[in-house]
Amino acid sequence: MTASATAPEPLPVTAAILVIGDEILSGRTKDKNIGYIAEYLTNIGIELREVRIVPDLMDEIVAALNALRARYAYVFTTGGIGPTHDDITADAVAAAFGVTIDHDPRAVAMLSERFPAEQLNEARMRMARIPAGADLIANSVSKAPGFKLGNVMVMAGVPSIMQAMLDAVAPSLETGVRILSDSVRAGLREGDIGTALGAVARAHPDASIGSYPFWSETGPDTNVVVRSRDAEKLKRAMDAVKDMLTAERARLANL
Amino acid sequence: MTASATAPEPLPVTAAILVIGDEILSGRTKDKNIGYIAEYLTNIGIELREVRIVPDLMDEIVAALNALRARYAYVFTTGGIGPTHDDITADAVAAAFGVTIDHDPRAVAMLSERFPAEQLNEARMRMARIPAGADLIANSVSKAPGFKLGNVMVMAGVPSIMQAMLDAVAPSLETGVRILSDSVRAGLREGDIGTALGAVARAHPDASIGSYPFWSETGPDTNVVVRSRDAEKLKRAMDAVKDMLTAERARLANL
Numbered sequence: 001m002t003a004s005a006t007a008p009e010p011l012p013v014t015a016a017i018l019v020i021g022d023e024i025l026s027g028r029t030k031d032k033n034i035g036y037i038a039e040y041l042t043n044i045g046i047e048l049r050e051v052r053i054v055p056d057l058m059d060e061i062v063a064a065l066n067a068l069r070a071r072y073a074y075v076f077t078t079g080g081i082g083p084t085h086d087d088i089t090a091d092a093v094a095a096a097f098g099v100t101i102d103h104d105p106r107a108v109a110m111l112s113e114r115f116p117a118e119q120l121n122e123a124r125m126r127m128a129r130i131p132a133g134a135d136l137i138a139n140s141v142s143k144a145p146g147f148k149l150g151n152v153m154v155m156a157g158v159p160s161i162m163q164a165m166l167d168a169v170a171p172s173l174e175t176g177v178r179i180l181s182d183s184v185r186a187g188l189r190e191g192d193i194g195t196a197l198g199a200v201a202r203a204h205p206d207a208s209i210g211s212y213p214f215w216s217e218t219g220p221d222t223n224v225v226v227r228s229r230d231a232e233k234l235k236r237a238m239d240a241v242k243d244m245l246t247a248e249r250a251r252l253a254n255l
Numbered sequence: 256m257t258a259s260a261t262a263p264e265p266l267p268v269t270a271a272i273l274v275i276g277d278e279i280l281s282g283r284t285k286d287k288n289i290g291y292i293a294e295y296l297t298n299i300g301i302e303l304r305e306v307r308i309v310p311d312l313m314d315e316i317v318a319a320l321n322a323l324r325a326r327y328a329y330v331f332t333t334g335g336i337g338p339t340h341d342d343i344t345a346d347a348v349a350a351a352f353g354v355t356i357d358h359d360p361r362a363v364a365m366l367s368e369r370f371p372a373e374q375l376n377e378a379r380m381r382m383a384r385i386p387a388g389a390d391l392i393a394n395s396v397s398k399a400p401g402f403k404l405g406n407v408m409v410m411a412g413v414p415s416i417m418q419a420m421l422d423a424v425a426p427s428l429e430t431g432v433r434i435l436s437d438s439v440r441a442g443l444r445e446g447d448i449g450t451a452l453g454a455v456a457r458a459h460p461d462a463s464i465g466s467y468p469f470w471s472e473t474g475p476d477t478n479v480v481v482r483s484r485d486a487e488k489l490k491r492a493m494d495a496v497k498d499m500l501t502a503e504r505a506r507l508a509n510l
Contacts, residue, residue: 019306022463023465023467023480024306025302025305026297026303026434026436027290027291027294027295027303028294028436029467030290031289031290034279035279035282035285035286036282037282038279038280038282039281039283040282041282042282047280048280048281049310050307050308050309050310050315051274051279051280051306051308052305052306053289053305053307054305055305082445083445083446083449084445084448084449084452084465084466085449085452085453085456086456086464086465086466118510121449121450122449122450123445123446123447123448123450123453124449126449127446158468179281181281181283190337190338191338191374191378191379191382192378193339193378194337194338194376194379194381195376195377195378197340197378198339198340201340201341208277210277210278210339210341211337211339211341212278212283212284213337225278225283227281255373
């Protein structure tokens with residue numbers, strides 16, 4: 001065999017999300033960022049592997065951040081970069097990396113675009129505190145920037161601002177091969193196809209096959225989703241799923 | 256001082272959520288359970304301290320579960336207890352606890368209420384696999400039960416079923432003193448009040464004070480939320496917040 005015949009699949013680029021905020025854990029605020037970031041990363045070829053939500057406590061943020069940044073190619077944080085006393089994410093990131101943190105002239109300049117000098121008070125100046133060595137992430141919505149330090153992207157918790165920051169930082173990220181996916185509606189209940197679907201999954205280890213039950217207008221039904229980085233492997237697995245579904249529908253109709 | 260004058264506050268009862276499912280990490284399915292469970296636990300006096308989302312991989316589920324169950328009073332899992340090959344939560348829980356797992360006659364009986372014998376195939380019988388020593392959690396929606404093993408509650412991922420299971424298991428849980436909360440709309444931007452609010456927070460360490468910016472019909476505004484287990488401490492902190500807001504509004508009007 002030649003090397004070209006066995007070209008290795010590119011390594012996946014992995015990521016984690018760290019959501020920071022008491023208000024998410026109390027249930028007062030319902031997170032809208034995890035699902036958005038998950039879908040966004042999938043679409044640009046980055047694999048989200050883990051999510052954690054932690055409270056506004058320095059030790060908790062530092063411990064979670066250090067666990068995640070050591071393990072995944074990228075970590076995206078949301079929340080805790082506003083102007084009040086409970087906004088401690090920037091300080092926690094500096095502590096996790098063991099670097100200093102101070103008012104960053106570039107961040108002050110960005111804030112000055114929005115706030116006249118007399119409004120740039122101590123609280124708002126908190127939003128210009130950036131760990132040493134970080135690159136800023138522009139905030140087209142409300143100016144106060146996020147930042148990128150090492151493999152960690154620090155973003156706002158307000159969804160519209162987070163989304164703008166994700167758009168701003170995404171072009172600078174390394175991405176892998178996008179995971180392709182295809183889905184088919186089974187027209188059968190999940191429990192009717194589970195055994196046969198497991199056999200298809202074992203026969204196609206290069207594809208990831210998931211089944212998701214839902215209630216349709218005609219009763220319980222199932223979506224089967226096949227995912228792979230390779231279009232040919234995806235097609236072979238999906239063809240096998242569809243053949244299995246045809247056979248199972250016939251078998252069940254004849255019971 | 257007498258003992259009664261310094262009656263200790265009851266210890267909080269803590270919890271974590273472990274969400275299990277590739278479909279959440281890919282963004283295909285948007286989680287609806289975290290916010291629901293968070294609010295539910297807050298209302299019954301259990302403090303949610305951490306959430307993790309992990310993929311349908313045995314080692315990942317076992318590692319996260321063992322980390323969380325050692326640290327918090329309760330762990331609530333969602334997802335991965337259906338009839339297909341990627342539903343491995345029950346096996347992962349058994350592995351984490353080091354116990355065996357097999358078809359449980361009580362669970363088979365529950366499934367038999369819904370499925371006639373000819374439909375109780377190998378796939379559906381997967382849903383009767385329960386780790387040794389677990390108590391079942393009834394499922395009033397679709398019969399296949401969840402279970403409680405030690406301090407871990409294993410629930411379905413489908414929101415309606417998860418909610419029924421949470422209702423079923425909640426009465427058996429130890430609960431702490433419910434955290435009381437009160438909120439006030441500042442009528443000011445977060446950055447206008449940040450410094451003064453920080454001073455109030457430092458003066459009231461027994462209350463947790465958070466601020467949440469939002470866009471109202473009249474422009475940027477802020478909700479200030481005060482939380483405490485003690486009604487008197489909550490009131491004192493909220494009074495201080497309101498006095499501060501009155502002073503800040505007057506100060507800013509005179510600028």
